[in-house]
Amino acid sequence: MTFFRFTWKNIWRKPLRTLLLTVCVSVAFLIYGLTASFLAGAQGSAGSSDDILGVMSSxxxxxxxxxxxxxxxxxxxxxxxxxxxxxxxxxxxxxxxxxxxxxxxxxxxxxxxxxxxxxxxxxxxxxxxxxxxxxxxxxxxxxxxxxxxxxxxxxxxxxxxxxxxxxxxxxxxxxxxxxxxxxxxxxxxxxxxxxxxxxxxxxxxxxxxxxxxxxxxxxxxxxxxxxxxxxxxxxPTRTQSEKQFLEAFLRQYADVGLIIDLVVGASFTTLLLIVVNTMVFAIRERTFEIGLLKTLGFSRWRILSLVLGETLLIFLAGGVLGLALAKLGAGIAGPALGLILSAVVLAKALALILGLGLATGALPAANAMRIPVTAAFRTR
Amino acid sequence: MTDRHDPAPYIDLKGIRKGYRIGTETVSIFADLDLAIAGGAFVAIMGPSGSGKSTLLNMLAGIESPDAGQLMIGGNRLDRMGEASRTAWRAHNMGMVFQFYNLLPMLTAAENVELPLLLKPLSGKERRLRTEKVLDLVGLAGREKQYPTRMSGGQQQRVGIARAIVADPGLLLCDEPTGDLDRKSADDILAMLGFLNRELCKTIVMVTHDPQAARHANRVLHLDKGEFAEERSAA
Known part of the structure; x- marks a missing residue:
């Protein structure tokens, strides 16, 4: 057995809960993947040029x-x-x-x-x-x-x-x-x-x-x-680069970037609250076992990394699934909607997966790390 | 209270004071406790509820610290260590056997036993070999992949003992190890503890309510109101 396998087994002790959390994370990253693909795609302005100018009526x-x-x-x-x-x-x-x-x-x-x-x-x-x-x-x-x-x-x-x-x-x-x-x-x-x-x-x-x-x-x-x-x-004219023009064109209808940021922000905030709440309860259910692990010699930092590892694994599984679905969606609807799931979008998504995984695990992990063994043993 | 067999004790408690705050009051558990246990001894500690047995065991395990006094085990001053040092000390020097086994239900017998070895710089193969060896020692060869929920109480306690000894600690602390077992299983477990004490030279401190269990120890201490009231050598 390894630490990874131990973490994996901890995650799957309540399969339904883990599946629901994974689905929750994957939906959030599906939304992120599609909206970020829209911004990065041809309907946005990433594919347009800053070197070519357009002269239009002011x-x-x-x-x-x-x-x-x-x-x-x-x-x-x-x-x-x-x-x-x-x-x-x-x-x-x-x-x-x-x-x-x-x-x-x-x-x-x-x-x-x-x-x-x-x-x-x-x-x-x-x-x-x-x-x-x-x-x-x-x-x-x-x-x-x-x-x-x-x-x-x-x-x-x-x-x-x-x-x-x-x-x-x-x-x-x-x-x-x-x-x-x-x-x-x-x-x-x-x-x-x-x-x-x-x-x-x-x-x-x-x-x-x-x-x-x-x-x-x-x-x-x-x-x-x-x-x-x-x-x-x-x-009178107004001269802009192609990129500026496309951005201004989209802003005629709404500040698409702001709307997307708000939608993604709302979905991630909701996700954060759900996962933090669930993980806090999940770890609280295992308080006795955490006391046991400390008795066996597991240090506070090992306990911290175990809990953080659990949330990271859930975020990795859900995030990768969500991004894969977004990639599939971008592939199917890409030409009509201009969705491009670029390497930059994927890199940002990966950073979000790691950041959110650590952020959501921080509170339950800190609780687990701090609890004294005697207090943990009293919970049984 | 000193061990009559060894002038240089493995466990040495001097002037231990320990109390708990309950509201505004402090309830004293130990006022001035002395205890010396020789290396390789098998000591049973008996006493009524509230006598301080569990607190003493927790202090020996480094889970709790005394308010004052000297707590030395194997040459290490536990009373001077911080929590992190005591945790590291436990990982290498002490194994604990619990009344209700405390096995992790999602891990197999072998994985439960292997847990303490994750803290040691061993390869996967070395961990597996040591795990198999101790499971064989406690009579559970061939049951490595069985989950605790599929085992009897006696078998689960054997897994618990295997987990306690797999990292080869010098000290075994047993908290009512037979309290949840029938007589036959209890006798088997006690015989095993006796074997570990005699053949592997483990120093064993066992808290128990059961006089029959205490008879397997070579020294029995009676704790009452925070003091050792009586001592006798067992058969």
Whole structure:
């Protein structure tokens, strides 16, 4: 027998209680894993870039900017390359199946963030072969079951064609993979010239200009320079990095990070109270045995480590189970919800498992450590 | 009270004073207790309830400290040790046998016996060999994997004795070791204690109410109101 086996046997002396505690811990870490994955995922901003700037209307992203700003933005010192985008938001099939199409100048997009999106010259060439062609991100293609050459009918929520019809038909020219797992590929890339010519309203406007600063250029200084240039114009701008934009976009609805922190904090506080309460009672039931162990020569620190070992094992078992379920959930719902259970999330979860395991075991362990043998023997 | 067989006692208590506070009052258990026990002795301590037997045993085990006086066992001044030192001393020098065996129900017989060895720097193989050896010594070979709840009282007490001696301590303290057993099992356990005393030279101090049990000891002390009232040599 080893100390580990002794601890293990102590845990399983009341199997139902241990199972319920493990489930309790696993649910808390499932919540943590999913919420942290959301923050770390593509719906959050971890996969977005701090190096690419977006220029939007200072009145908000629903207010378009004139395409005529392009030459002035392009000529701003420090700008290496610029493209522009207009969004076509709608659904495919049912209204719940929401998809987005970003209409742009494909060649300019390739120059700016072709690497991040996994675009190649061949893909962009295929897109340029016909005006109604699109490129589809891997996550979206997998989720919808789309393949190259397939026709896709998108019903726009707002953007109507010149004949008033909101149905747009496209042909899939290729699939882009994204640079890595955290890259958002749940969208389509189309041609701006086609969208601009076919739509009924907002002609020659864009939702945003996307630019890459030159080497060594401070993105903050460049953003300030562009906004200053248009400050007193008819179209004042707000320039942000892609990362800042996504964070600000999410904050339009709510401070997602704060909500997640509150949900995780509440679940962990509840968990802490439940486990501490249960462990205090579990150890109190064994007060006599703790006296016996001390009589056999087990020191106060050995007793402390035994009790802490029990809570740590329960947290490890429950935490690993919860994170495994979160990983499974992120894998299943990942493309649609942008869940990425990254190594950083796992490392933080492991630190939480250890921290909470020690914190919850501290009170019962300290009680067990302190009780005198004679007092322990009187409990029988 | 001195041991007549050995001038250099293994257990030496001089001027022990011990009392308990109950509310605002202090109840004295021992006012000025002297006791000397030779190494290798088998001593039975008898006496009515409240005479101080358990307190004396607890002090010999290092579980309680005297308020004053000298408590020396095997050359170690227990009265001068802190709790941590007394706990470490117990792990290496003393084994205890309880009336109700006090085995851990979720551990097998072998695992219960092995518990004190977890505190020693031994390999798993060494621990297993020593455990098997003492279980064989107490007549429980082949029952290593049996759980205490599946054993008779006599068998459980044998496991308790095996646990007490597995770390090879010089001193065995027995608190009513036959109090929960039938006569036959009690005689077997007492015979085993006698064997450990004679063959392995264990110094044994046994608290008991049972005069028949006391007859297995080679020295019997009667404790009454915190003083040794009578002493006789057993057969």
């Amino acid at each position: 009145a908000g992203r629903s207010h378009p900017l004139p395409l005529a700003l392009l030459p002035r933005i392009t000529s701003t010192p420090g700008v290496a390359a610029v493209t522009y985008t207009a969004r076509l938001r709608g659904f495919v099939g049912t209204e719940k199946n929401v998809v987005n199409l970003t209409a742009t100048d494909p060649d300019a997009l390739l120059a700016i963030n072709g690497r991040e999106l996994g675009l190649s010259a061949d893909l962009v060439g295929a897109l340029g072969a016909a005006r109604d062609r699109i490129l589809v991100g891997r996550a979206l293609a997998d989720a919808q079951g789309w393949t190259v050459g397939q026709q896709v009918a998108l019903t726009a929520f707002q953007t109507a064609r010149q004949d008033g019809d909101r149905n747009w038909r496209f042909e899939i020219a290729g699939i882009f993979e994204g640079e890595n797992a955290s890259t958002d590929t749940y969208f389509m890339i189309g041609r701006y010239d086609y969208l601009n010519a076919a739509r009924a309203r907002d002609k020659d406007t864009v939702d945003a200009f996307i630019l890459r600063p030159g080497d060594g250029v401070s993105t903050g200084a460049l953003a300030a320079r562009i906004d200053a240039a248009f400050a007193n114009s008819a179209s």
